[in-house]
Amino acid sequence: MFVIAAGIVLLNVAIYLVMSSIYKRFHIPVLLPALTATFAVVVLLLYFEIPYDTYMIGGQWINKLLGPAVVSLAYPLYKQRHVLRHNLPAILGGTIIGLLVGMFSGILLALAFGFSKLYVLSILPKSITTPVAIQISSNLGGESSLTSVFVMIAGFTGAIGGPYIMRLFRIKSSVGIGIGLGTASHALGTAKALEYGEESVSMSSVAMTVCAIVGSCVGPFVAWIMYSLIG
């Protein structure tokens, strides 16, 4: 068992290192390691018909590092504490409005296209970091495994599309870039914000944190408002 787990972990790390060296050389957003490495893993699983549960014997060890990875965001937060204090209204205002727009637009579009309540509720927390989104979704009556896939799609929208969106909508300030990426695309967006410099990263990680806290509080209200309006 241990050998299998260690093998899977090593394989993951190897795939990741190869993909990130490719990304470093070409630097095209579509080659983002989180995407290409995941794609390679998915292809391997499907081709060799390995069940996800078997893969997770090793995968869960990497998954366990998500906790300390979230905690380590305290470091850029602390280093940028002065910037944060001076921009508090911008951070709170931008994040909360963005979060509400994201929740309502997601639900309304899903309803407009006739998706069932299960899908609508699973979409609601899509811009919130996976561990929180799963909790919100299952509390509301959504399907947590669907939610985690939706969270990833929201994340990749920012991580891959981010630079194009910033150019198209003329978002230039590091405050705007950071808050936008963190609010819409949680940790994947924050990983992208690393490329825009320290100020954007701290903005993004604060936005992600505020999103998680506020999102878990307002999520039930947003769902309740939608269904009392529609019936």
Added chain:
Amino acid sequence: MRILRIIAQVLFLYLFSLLGEYLQQLLHLPIPGSIVGLLLLFVLLLCKIVPVKWIEDGSTAVLAYLPLFFIPATAGIVNHMDIFSGRGLLLIGILIVSSVLTMVVAAHFSHWLALLSKKSKREKGNES
């Protein structure tokens, strides 16, 4: 030596996420344990109870490899491959449109608020 320091510091960060999970269960908080741990560590750093030196190398190392930690969770998509066919594709479109909207609104609104507070600070400065 540096590698040992990084491992020790990552274990220290892991301790905070465990502590956060414990507090979350104890106090029935709606926010997840890792975020409780983040807030806790941030406060301790601000109060100078935990010196930055204790987490600096570990945090930098973890953040440098951040995308690696998402791979197993994202690979869970193998159980939902039907999303990539038929009406499922519509769902992906909805998610992208809604995420772009979220990003643009959050970015522009926060930028506007930042300008606004800068202006009001300057006006206050002129009055006094």
